[in-house]
Amino acid sequence: QKEVEQDPGPLSVPEGAIVSLNCTYSNSAFQYFMWYRQYSRKGPELLMYTYSSGNKEDGRFTAQVDKSSKYISLFIRDSQPSDSATYLCAMIRSGNTGKLIFGQGTTLQVKP
Amino acid sequence: GAVVSQHPSRVICKSGTSVKIECRSLDFQATTMFWYRQFPKQSLMLMATSNEGSKATYEQGVEKDKFLINHASLTLSTLTVTSAHPEDSSFYICSASGLAGSGTDTQYFGPGTRLTVL
Numbered sequence A: 001q002k003e004v005e006q007d008p009g010p011l012s013v014p015e016g017a018i019v020s021l022n023c024t025y026s027n028s029a030f031q032y033f034m035w036y037r038q039y040s041r042k043g044p045e046l047l048m049y050t051y052s053s054g055n056k057e058d059g060r061f062t063a064q065v066d067k068s069s070k071y072i073s074l075f076i077r078d079s080q081p082s083d084s085a086t087y088l089c090a091m092i093r094s095g096n097t098g099k100l101i102f103g104q105g106t107t108l109q110v111k112p
Numbered sequence B: 001g002a003v004v005s006q007h008p009s010r011v012i013c014k015s016g017t018s019v020k021i022e023c024r025s026l027d028f029q030a031t032t033m034f035w036y037r038q039f040p041k042q043s044l045m046l047m048a049t050s051n052e053g054s055k056a057t058y059e060q061g062v063e064k065d066k067f068l069i070n071h072a073s074l075t076l077s078t079l080t081v082t083s084a085h086p087e088d089s090s091f092y093i094c095s096a097s098g099l100a101g102s103g104t105d106t107q108y109f110g111p112g113t114r115l116t117v118l
Helices: none
Strands: A011-014 A019-025 A029-039 A045-051 A054-058 A061-066 A071-076 A085-093 A105-112 B004-007 B010-013 B018-027 B031-038 B047-052 B066-072 B076-081 B091-097 B112-115
Touching: A011 A019, A029 A061, A045 A054, A045 A061, A045 A071, A045 B076, A071 A085, B004 B091, B010 B018, B010 B076, B018 B031, B018 B091, B018 B112, B031 B066, B031 B076, B047 B066, B076 B091
Parallel strands: A011 A105, B010 B112
Antiparallel strands: A019 A071, A029 A045, A029 A085, A054 A061, A061 A071, A085 A105, B004 B018, B018 B076, B031 B047, B031 B091, B066 B076, B091 B112
């Protein structure tokens, strides 16, 4: 079993839709949670960073962490064609400085 | 802020040659740099972690003599793929962390280097 599970998709939505991306994990030691966006043939770009449980909002993006369920989500409101990319969740264990554990990534396509 | 660059962005080489990839943090001092490899339609796989002035820590299954990492300064790390073979063809991505005052382990990624070994 992988430490971090993420549905690879692809996920296709119409422009303007609300997108929900999710990851589950098995290790309760994970404390830091990130979402990265990666365009084709480019490096990942940090979108959201959260520590422990709770919500964080930044513009059209909202990240949620539910540690009791070992489940994290990224919501994208008013999705745009430019949001079409692969979204990677990543997390770090408490006390394990720097070592990111990535999900497989979900490919999102927003159709105009 | 938090810009990481990589050079070259793309390299094609013959089998048996060595290739050096540079990773630079442009606007912050990176106490730690990471090297990842990504195969098509797969996630990033950590190869090694390097701290400035010390030897890199390699992940299990990564040959340290084949993938030489040098982290000579707080803004530069290099990855040298020695005696490259076609199976080494991949997308190599570095990241850096150590943003002053952040108090976090946030990593910022470079744009990646696509290596093709003929």
